[in-house]
Structures are given as structure tokens and as C-alpha cells.
Amino acid sequence: MIKGNFIDNLPKVYGIYTGGFLAFIIIMSIAEQMGMTAKTIGICFVAFTVAIYAIIGYLSRTAQADAYYVAGRQVPTVFNGMATAADWMSGASFVAMAGGIYFKGYGYMALLVGWTGGYVLVASLLAPYLRKFGCYTVPDFIGTRYGGNLSRFMAVVVLTVASFTYVTAQINATGTIASVALDIPFQYAVYVGLISILLCSMLGGMRGVTWTQVAQYIVLIIAYLLPVFWISNKMGAGFFPHFMLADEVARIGELEQQYGFVKNAAADLKTVPKGLAGITKAHSAVNATPWAFISLALAMMMGTASLPHVMMRYFTTPSVKAARKSVGWSLFFIFLLYSSAPMLATLSKLSLIDPSLPTGIIGKSIAEVQSIDWYQNWNQANLMFVSDFNGNGTLELNEFFMGGKAVVLATPEIAGLPYVISGLVAAGGMAAAMSTADGLILAIANAISHDVYYKIIDPKAETAKRLVVARVLLVVIGFAGATIAALEIQGILGSVIWAFDFAMSGLFFPLVLGVWWKRANKEGAIAGMFLGLVSGAAYLIWVRTGGSGFLGITQLTFGIFGSAVSLVSMVVVSLMTQAPNAATQKMVDNVRVPAGKSVI
């Protein structure tokens, strides 16, 4: 089904799929009119979409190494762009990003710039060259370019540390959504999420993940954009919010001036449930120092270019040329969602704080707010809270608290959209978290099965045996991730940002210099990966345990320190040891030319 014919028919296949999904939304909204309960709609949305992904995963099953590791290297540019966008946009992007912008404004938007700007580095520094190289995994490049099992193994270690940090957050997100939509306890929901994730990747490896990710992108982008446009139109803010919210942004600024940002007493804040926050920062004004903004953006950009689950998506394109273009398409599809998040944050905030709007709650009496249906729902879900700190009976800006997830999850309900939209949003969040988790688990399992098992332990292993090992690892890593996710150590976003810092600490310079500096050698790369990762991790632990940090580098940007150490140690050690041999130099020359056979 997947061969030849399927590739030619892709636009048709996914066109029908998109139409089918839209029809499903319409059927659900009719069912809602006819009295279907909110809970049933939620279950239908999540169950229906997950079932489709599982079917795609089954149809994509394969017994060939090339298909399992790199989807047969025949994924067309635009579709690989969609798959990468789904791979990239995690549960955090989908559920938490608009909330972050809502609460932190400018300082947080460094993440938007960082998570998109990184793709320029991917396109210009790495992706086309690694595609030409012809490797199956990122450590495969490191191991072959620099030579030796130790360099290969170090790359696997960095990849595992970074990706595993990331994947627990994603499994956590699938668990959160599954527990809300299916109404089951979180500890079980995590494993429901995990099984859904494994259904997509187990049988078909990269090929299965590719075609499910395209399907997941379509679901998540519809689920994100439809409510934004609908809310904007319903509020009368403009039919194309991205170009028309200037007045709303200005109005929020006026209201902020009028209310002022009153600081709450520490004793009062103690009564606010954990995880909820109030509006304490200006919406559109610059509220962070240039270095705070730039360092965060820079860390995210270099992290983007070092994360193996993104890089390996460009191994699946038919050519080097296609790999470059595909990066552009990826960013375009990401841009569609990222440019909408600030609009959603604006609409959400204005609808809550503007007393002249019917949904505005600031300035109303506390009792009145507490009697609103949606307030009661989200208060019960532990995502909203009001308290009359100053005892005047009226809700002030500093007396209203909300969870970051509520911006995406609750705004449709506040704006009075039908419940079918909330079901759609749950399906979108699930798609976002599942697609990223699949990419990450596959990246780890492939690196261990291909680089550690096949290349180091048993180079004579047959394909069938290699793929069994790969699949067993997939399940083991998935369960390990789910078990840790069930412990709920760090919030969704915190661990996502750490993953970027770990990846850039250990991998950015060994990857980039592998292509762009012929003199880089094995000893240098090992030193760069090892010292980079260790110093980055040490800095994180130091700051987390009360260390003051230096140069304004925080626990969110420790990768800047790690990668600086990595660069210096890699250059110094490379220059102190022997230059790479003629064969390696020739290999690098070969990588730099798109034409001809791949290097390995």
C-alpha cells in the first residue's frame, strides 16, 4: 500500500482524510445539538483520532531496515514538512504556549523566536549535509565522521539524556489529556497514552511515524486555528485575527494601566492553589532585559539544531535538495500555529479582563463570578481561582488566578463556543503530544538499536534480528518514560526547555564542526560531547540547589554555558591531537557536494 502508488496519491489520500475529519466534526456538532453529553463527545474525539493513527501505524508495518529507520527515503518535501511540524510541536506548544504568553508576555515570546529561528541553523548548517551523509541516526553521523566506538557511544548518551528528558513531558501530556477526555485517573491514563503512542511506531518504525505524524498535524492545526478564528469573530475582534488585533492589544494595555499591577501579600498568595498564576506582567510591552530575551532565544535555537528527533526527519527525504526545501516547509507549518498563539492569548485575556465585554469578570462582584458555570467547571478542574484579598467584594485583576493550560482549554468555553470545540481541542492536544513522543522514543530506540547494538555489539546481526531489538527497545523506553511521567516531577514546559539545553550542550558543536571544520577530530569531538554535557548538567544542578549562576545564565539557558565549554574543549583538544586522516578528510569533502552517492 505504501509503495510507489501511495506516494503519488498522497495529496488525494490526505485530502480525503482531512475531509473525513471535518465531516466528523460536523457530525459531532449535530450530535451535540441532539443532546449528546460533553463527556461522550470528548471520548469520541480522542478515541476516533487515536484509532485512525493506529490503523495508519498498522498499514505502514515493515520488515525492511531502510523503511524502519528512514521511511525508505522517499517522503516528499511538503509532507515531510508536515510530519516535522507535528514531530516538533509538542503538547507544550499546543497546550502551554498561549498560556505562557498570556502570563509572561514579551519575556516568554523569546521561545517563539527561538523555536522558529533554530530552523535557519538546521537548514543552513546541518540538515542537507547529514542527508547526503546517508546515516540512519544522528550518532551514526558522529560515529562515522569521527570514527571509533567511544564517539558513537557518547553521542548516544547525549541523545538519550536530551530526548528522554523531553519524552517524559510528552507522555505526561498525553496522560493529562486522556485522563480529562476519558475521565480516568492520571496514573492509568499515562499508560493509555503510551499504548496509543506505541501503536503508531511499533510496526512501521519511521515509516509508520511519518504517515501518522502527517495525519496528526492535520488534526492539531485544525484544532488550534478553528477556535482562534471562531472566538475572534464571535468577539467582533476581526475575521482574520492575525492582522486585526491591534486595537485589542492596545485596549489590554489601557486596562493594565487602569488596574495597575498590585502586588499580593505572600500570605494571600499561599491560599492560591499550586500551579495557578495571576496577570503580573504587561501584555505587549517589553518586560525583559535584552540579554534575558536573547539568551533564551539563542539557547532554544541552538537546541533546535541539536535535537536528534528533528534532524532525523530530514534523513527521510528523497534528496539533499529536498531536505533543504523540507526545512522551509516544516517552519511554514510551525509558523501557522506559533503565529496564532499570541492572538489566542490576546483574545483570551481581553475577554476576561475587559468589563465592557459580556465575558469580562474583572470588576464584577466575587459572588457573581463564583456563580458562573464555566468558572465553576474550571475551578473544579483546578485551573481557575478567585479570592477577595482586599475584602471589597469586587474582583480585582490581582485577585484572579488561572492555570497556563486554561488559555487553550477554557477560552472556547468562556467565549461560548459549543462543546464540540473543546472535544476538538482535546484531540489536537493529544495529536501534538503523541506525535512528538513518537519521534522522541523512536530517536532513542533507533540510536540504541542501530548504534549500540548493531554497530558496536553485534555488527553481523541480520535485519530481522535488528528490527526485533529495535522494537523491544521502543517498548522498554516507552514504559520507562511513562513510569517517570506518572511520578509528575517537573511541569510540562520546564523539562521541555531542559531537553534543548542538554542537546545543545553535548551535540551542537560536534555536529556543526563535523561538517564545517575538517580539522575536527575524534579526540576533540569526544571531549566536546563529554565536557559539554557534564558542565551543562553541573551548572543546572548548581543553580537548582541555590547557586547564584553567572552572566545571567539561568536554569532555562544552561546550554549556553555547556555549549561554550563544548566548543572550547573541542577546538583545543582537536588542535592538540593529530589531524584526521586522508580518508576522513575525503569523506568531509564528499559530504559537502550534494551530487553522487551517499557517504555510507
Added chain:
Amino acid sequence: MSKQEQHWEKTRGLLFMTLAIWFVFSIGIFLFGAEMNEVGGPFGYPLTYWFTCQGSLGIFVILIFWFANRQEKIDEEFGFSERGDD
């Protein structure tokens, strides 16, 4: 200079140009974030705010496609481009 060296020199030139543009819109302008935000930007948004929501993001998309096309031209010029379609 061999054909391959010339090709690499041009490729490196394009890289530096791409990274320079990238630097301006990911880092450079945010050195002056506060001052720039006083100015009105496209569609009436404050300028820095607009760059963080749409401007820089959109410029990166265009930049990558521009880069990809330029690199293809360089590869073709030296006969290093791949045969076949993408």
C-alpha cells in the same frame, strides 16, 4: 583552485549571508526591544511585539526558502546538483 574548492567557497559565502540575516532578526533587533516597541509596526501592533508574534517568524520562513534556492543555483553552477526531481 579546484572546482570543489570554489563551490565550497561560494557555499560558505551564502552561509555567512544567511546567518547574518538570521542574526539580525533573532538577536540584533532585540538589543533595542524597548526603544523599537515605541514605534508602530505593521497592522498597528507595537513594532517589537509584532516581530516576536509574526515578523521574525515569517522572515525565517522566507529566509530558508531563499537560502535553499540560492544553494541550488550554486550547486547547478558547478554541476554538483542531483539529478531527478524532489
